[in-house]
Amino acid sequence: MGFKSGATAFAVIALLSTLLIIAPAGRGSATTTTFTVFRPVPNPQYPIGTSDSSEPSGEAPPAPTALAGYTQSYVSDFTGSTLPAGWDIYTGIPGGDPGGHFGGSHVVVSGGLLYLNTFRDAAWNNQFVTGGLCQCGLTKIFGAYFVRSRLTGRGPNEVDLLWPAANVWPPEIDFSETGDSVSSTTGTVHYGAANTMDHRKVMIKMTQWHTFGVIWTPSSLTFVVDGQVWARDNVTSHIPKQPMTLDLQQVAKCTAGTQCPAGPVSMQVDWVAEYSAN
Numbered sequence: 001m002g003f004k005s006g007a008t009a010f011a012v013i014a015l016l017s018t019l020l021i022i023a024p025a026g027r028g029s030a031t032t033t034t035f036t037v038f039r040p041v042p043n044p045q046y047p048i049g050t051s052d053s054s055e056p057s058g059e060a061p062p063a064p065t066a067l068a069g070y071t072q073s074y075v076s077d078f079t080g081s082t083l084p085a086g087w088d089i090y091t092g093i094p095g096g097d098p099g100g101h102f103g104g105s106h107v108v109v110s111g112g113l114l115y116l117n118t119f120r121d122a123a124w125n126n127q128f129v130t131g132g133l134c135q136c137g138l139t140k141i142f143g144a145y146f147v148r149s150r151l152t153g154r155g156p157n158e159v160d161l162l163w164p165a166a167n168v169w170p171p172e173i174d175f176s177e178t179g180d181s182v183s184s185t186t187g188t189v190h191y192g193a194a195n196t197m198d199h200r201k202v203m204i205k206m207t208q209w210h211t212f213g214v215i216w217t218p219s220s221l222t223f224v225v226d227g228q229v230w231a232r233d234n235v236t237s238h239i240p241k242q243p244m245t246l247d248l249q250q251v252a253k254c255t256a257g258t259q260c261p262a263g264p265v266s267m268q269v270d271w272v273a274e275y276s277a278n
Contacts (some may be wrong), residue, residue, distance in 0.1 A: 010022075044227020047273070048211045049256065056112050057148050057209040057270040060091055060223055067144055070275035074138060078114040079269045083107070086137030087230030094132075099255025106131035106250075112270070116250050118156045119264040130156055130261060131267075139165040139243040140152045144275040146177070146213040147248065150268050151206045153262020154182040156252040160212055162244040170195050171240035172223040175214035175223055180259040182206045187214070187231050200231035209270070216240075217277070246272065 034235040047066040049059025055077075064072035076084045083089070090102035101124050110129075116131035126228070137278075147160045157180060162173040170190040177186045188199045202225060204210065215222040221239060223231040250267060254260035 016145040043064045045145075045229060046213060046215070046224045046227045048227045049148055049271070055270060056268070057150070057271070059148060059209070059211070061148075061271045061273045062146065066251050068239050070144055070277055072140070072273060073140075073143065073276040074274040075271065078269065079112055079170055081109055083109055083114075084134070084137055087133050090132035090134070091234040093128075094249075094251050095258075097251050098251050100252055101127065101129045102249075104130050107133050114248075114269040116135065116158075116267040116269075117247060117264065118250050118252055118261055118266070128156075128252045128254050130250035132247070132251075134163065134248075135246040135272075136165075139245050141241065141243050142216050142218060142275070142277065143215060144215045145212055145246055146178070146273045147246075148209065148211045148270040148272075149176075150209045151178070151182055151265065152176075152266045152268065153261065153263070154180055154251040155259065156180065157259045158206075158250050158267045159247070159251070161247050161249075162214070162216065162240070163247045165242070165243040165245050171242070171244075173214060173216065173221060173244070176225075178259075187213070187221075189221055189233050189238050189240075191240070198233050198235070202230045212245045231250045248275070252254065 023144045046057050047062035049062050052060035061075045071156055089104050089107045091104050092102055094100045096101060103121055106117045106129055108117060118128055118130045120126045121129040151158055158178045159174055161174040164171060170192065172190040174188040177188065183205065184201055184203045185206060189198045200223065204225060210226055211223040218241060219234065219236045219239060222229055248269060
């Protein structure tokens with residue numbers, strides 16, 4: 001689950017197998033589907049990027065027409081030393097984590113990468129402070145989002161998500177959320193007044209570069225990694241139908257004894273690419 005800040009102004013292809021389905025346990029619980037990623041496949045269905053050895057991840061952003069039926073509406077390769085226009089950095093205490101803190105200096109653009117950095121910050125009593133940001137300057141309803149990223153280690157919950165632009169929650173779409181793991185990530189749609197969740201999990205090495213994505217339509221959510229579908233939600237009533245923003249964030253719950261790193265940890269993002277249906 002992603003948390004917005006109360007003070008915010010947020011190529012190897014893998015075959016997915018070993019399917020385990022656990023039936024829903026009722027309202028407010030989750031349907032969990034677990035897959036294992038174990039070997040390459042030759043024909044990805046969705047964009048991964050464009051092979052480029054000069055890119056930190058080995059892949060440049062995908063082409064404007066890389067997704068059939070869609071046209072690229074936004075792309076950032078995070079060049080230079082400042083955030084592109086339209087992005088806002090989180091500051092303050094994360095919602096749902098009263099012991100945590102988002103620090104503006106924990107979001108850095110350098111060397112062709114966006115860094116979200118978790119480390120003990122002397123400015124905050126040597127507590128672990130995290131980084132987060134939102135593409136608050138660009139809201140839309142439906143579309144496809146791709147984020148190429150990796151983690152340097154376990155500890156904080158690292159999340160790629162879509163958040164309601166009206167800042168009234170739920171809904172929420174988490175298309176990569178690690179908990180505190182580097183061996184798996186999850187996809188979750190939060191919906192309904194009682195925060196019912198449809199929750200999926202994929203086993204994957206998060207310290208390696210991957211392209212995570214979600215294709216959001218009026219009737220479905222399709223979760224992809226490295227060009228392959230690993231989960232879908234086709235229940236129309238689950239699908240958000242309001243403007244949302246892309247958010248990238250870390251949350252450390254050290255005071256609660258969970259999702260806490262042993263030392264500095266970074267989420268590195270090579271690029272973000274977004275598409276709108278034709």
